[in-house]
Amino acid sequence: MTDKHQLRAAMRATRKRLAGLDATAPGRAAEHAGSLPAGAITAVYRAIGSELDTAALSLALTSAGRDLCLPVVIERDAPMIFRRWSPGEPLELDEAGVPAPFPLAETVIPNLILTPLLAFDARGGRLGQGGGYYDRTFAAMPDVVRVGFAYAGQEVENLPVELHDIRLHGVLTERGYRAFA
Template sequence: MSILKENKKKLRKEYRRRRDAFVGQLDVASRNLSFRRLPSPLARLFKPGQTVAFYRSVGSEAPTERLIEYLTETGVNIAFPRVMDNGVLEFRLVTGPELLESGFRDIPEPGDTCPLADPDVIIAPLVAFDRSLRRLGQGGGFYDRSFAQYPDVPRIGLAWSVQEAAEIPSEPHDLPLDMIVTECEIIE
């Protein structure tokens, strides 16, 4: 394993630990109030009829449920990723959580009956980030491949503020985000 890959692996472990500890100390009310509404700079990106690719938050990831509900109420179409056998994400429209089924790594994914969609905005999960808008993902490269597939689509990361690192090591295939939203601020 290269030194860069080993450094990324260590960072993932450390920032998962930090995220878990931070979320573990939050009371239920504080956690539920986080990421409920879109900050104005982000809200301007979304228009009724657009398709926004979201992820279904798992464990201590920044919660997406309330944002998804809010955007759905404003007329935005929501798509979730589905991991294909070739390691590429495809996005499928979902009108309700009952259309999600256990998929790759037991993460909820849209079923075959959900229509394919091309996103107008991609909201991506992350393990860590830095002020240069570099993102450290789970390590499979799924979102990096999707970013390359949709190079002109805005890429936004959701994270807790404790996931900020001084610097994220990057490789040529690691594409930066356009914006990161935490419970405290927007980084552009």
């Protein structure tokens, strides 16, 4: 089995290839927004690089009456916080250099967190970028529903899972929503 560093490099290349092959995937995934688990306050993210873009999904969720928020890194080794956000509102870079709502935005606790990833498996395993931001946040919010947002082609047979890795409840791809047992 390859280690996580090698797997991350391979999956970054896979995700970049998938993003280049299918520009319509984010819109097709957004068409399945209604099949997501309930979450009055839903956390989305601002896509960086080849991450599956959440713009169309954010609009679909807002149209369905969900309030949105974005994650904010305020300390590198701490769980993220979430600030209320609506599509089109201005953003600034947080401590990790990721676009986030301004500090004046209300801090909220989401019911559902949509997370980017490099790879996932059928048991809810998630391979992230390696910074641990989402794992620390999931550990601090154990009751929040965790859903990956990814290209279907990011699925792998089996991910190595360590003690600090927290499994997803499901994944939303351009093929639809799938819950994990």
